[in-house]
Amino acid sequence: MSKDKSLLSGVSKLFTEQTLEDIIRKTTGEKDVKILSWDFGEASKKGDGYLSIVDRVTVKGEAGGKPASVSLVVKSMPQNIGRRKTFRSKDFFYNEIICYTEIFPKFNDFLHSKGLADMIIVPRCLAAVTDGENDYLALEDVSILGFGPVTRQNTLNLSQCELILKALARFHAVSFAYKDQKKEEFQNLADKLLETYFTPELYKWYINFQGRLFKIAKDALAKEYPGSKAEEKFNSWSRRDFYFKSVDFCNKVSAATSVITQGDAWAPNFLIRQSDGDKHPTALALDFQLSRAASPVLDTSFFIYTCTEKSLRDDHYEHLLKTYHDEISRSISLLGSNPEKIYPWDLFRKEVQEYSLHGVNFAIEAVPFSLLDADEAFDLNIIKGDEAVDISDVWTIEPIKSKEGRRRLADTLVHAVENNFI
Numbered sequence: 001m002s003k004d005k006s007l008l009s010g011v012s013k014l015f016t017e018q019t020l021e022d023i024i025r026k027t028t029g030e031k032d033v034k035i036l037s038w039d040f041g042e043a044s045k046k047g048d049g050y051l052s053i054v055d056r057v058t059v060k061g062e063a064g065g066k067p068a069s070v071s072l073v074v075k076s077m078p079q080n081i082g083r084r085k086t087f088r089s090k091d092f093f094y095n096e097i098i099c100y101t102e103i104f105p106k107f108n109d110f111l112h113s114k115g116l117a118d119m120i121i122v123p124r125c126l127a128a129v130t131d132g133e134n135d136y137l138a139l140e141d142v143s144i145l146g147f148g149p150v151t152r153q154n155t156l157n158l159s160q161c162e163l164i165l166k167a168l169a170r171f172h173a174v175s176f177a178y179k180d181q182k183k184e185e186f187q188n189l190a191d192k193l194l195e196t197y198f199t200p201e202l203y204k205w206y207i208n209f210q211g212r213l214f215k216i217a218k219d220a221l222a223k224e225y226p227g228s229k230a231e232e233k234f235n236s237w238s239r240r241d242f243y244f245k246s247v248d249f250c251n252k253v254s255a256a257t258s259v260i261t262q263g264d265a266w267a268p269n270f271l272i273r274q275s276d277g278d279k280h281p282t283a284l285a286l287d288f289q290l291s292r293a294a295s296p297v298l299d300t301s302f303f304i305y306t307c308t309e310k311s312l313r314d315d316h317y318e319h320l321l322k323t324y325h326d327e328i329s330r331s332i333s334l335l336g337s338n339p340e341k342i343y344p345w346d347l348f349r350k351e352v353q354e355y356s357l358h359g360v361n362f363a364i365e366a367v368p369f370s371l372l373d374a375d376e377a378f379d380l381n382i383i384k385g386d387e388a389v390d391i392s393d394v395w396t397i398e399p400i401k402s403k404e405g406r407r408r409l410a411d412t413l414v415h416a417v418e419n420n421f422i
Contacts, residue, residue, distance in 0.1 A: 011076040012134040023126045030063035051092045071141035085388035091196045092289035093135040099288040100125035121284040147271035155309045165324040167283035172296040173331030175259030180337040190293035198250040208392035219399040220406040230417040253293045263290030265299040266306040266366045297351045301359025306366040310411035356421040363412045371405040
């Protein structure tokens with residue numbers, strides 16, 4: 001049995017044995033607790049968590065004189081100060097911790113009051129600190145509840161897409177109903193979130209990296225669709241125009257259709273539970289570091305463009321939109337509000353037209369990353385010292401080597417042009 005305190009302080013100097021005692025108290029309801037050991041499992045893979053370090057921790061102890069244990073997933077800021085500054089870890093941690101400590105508890109109270117506690121599933125937060133230096137977030141490990149990843153590498157099939165879009169729809173529906181019934185309270189929650197990715201001030205942080213991404217996108221179009229309308233249209237836009245479109249989309253905190261969004265809606269940030277013979281598999285969302293109050297289409301367009309292939313979009317794009325909208329309407333109605341008043345199909349379809357460029361913006365970033373092999377992931381420890389470096393010097397991503405990979409990225413751009421999103 002290990003009680004290596006250096007493992008705890010490696011997370012944060014504020015992550016202590018006392019923290020673990022409090023967690024056991026919270027999970028067991030017992031006051032009299034004792035910690036016997038903690039064990040740190042396999043850490044996150046190189047390159048998986050750019051903004052954070054992720055550890056799996058098993059805590060064993062006693063509560064009320066009986067054996068007790070809890071499995072945690074603990075996210076913490078990199079120890080390397082230069083890496084923290086490079087990736088602006090402080091901002092992203094603040095946002096996610098606000099979600100888990102202030103927004104989700106209010107949503108849970110709201111759902112309990114409606115007798116719908118299971119409408120949205122997010123991991124339970126068991127401890128958190130956000131002070132800009134010692135930030136960490138300790139969540140229940142939902143893998144022991146049967147949730148597992150949708151792989152990073154592959155695009156998703158139709159049933160997986162339906163499952164995740166329905167989970168997003170339920171998540172967004174809670175915001176819509178909460179806002180409809182407690183408007184001022186909702187706005188107070190929405191105002192707590194920071195915009196962590198798209199502001200005029202952040203463009204200088206992103207601009208050089210965006211240059212790499214646009215080089216990759218232009219290469220994919222030139223090789224796979226040379227001389228096409230999509231290539232011509234895409235090349236007629238400036239990088240700055242793309243970025244500032246998302247600045248506009250992401251800074252509508254008080255708009256009528258703004259809800260709390262997940263913000264980073266690609267496949268690695270969802271887990272699926274499907275036991276043998278389970279007719280109703282469930283998806284949950286993780287990672288709210290890019291969460292913001294904005295149109296739900298920012299999440300749906302991000303998800304569809306980063307997680308689907310051309311053939312699926314060609315055959316099922318309208319069906320995916322309808323699946324999402326049917327579920328959000330059903331959920332808003334269950335929560336006691338009128339979906340036809342709050343978010344009718346025509347309004348959703350109008351926002352799909354207006355905001356889907358945001359999904360294109362993130363596909364330009366996420367698709368090349370999703371195609372990387374494990375040995376191509378970036379070693380973030382190249383950042384030395386205490387000063388930030390340009391993210392383009394760390395994320396040294398190059399044009400996509402495979403025809404299949406280039407097609408996947410180029411096809412999203414073709415689809416966006418064909419649908420007049422660009």
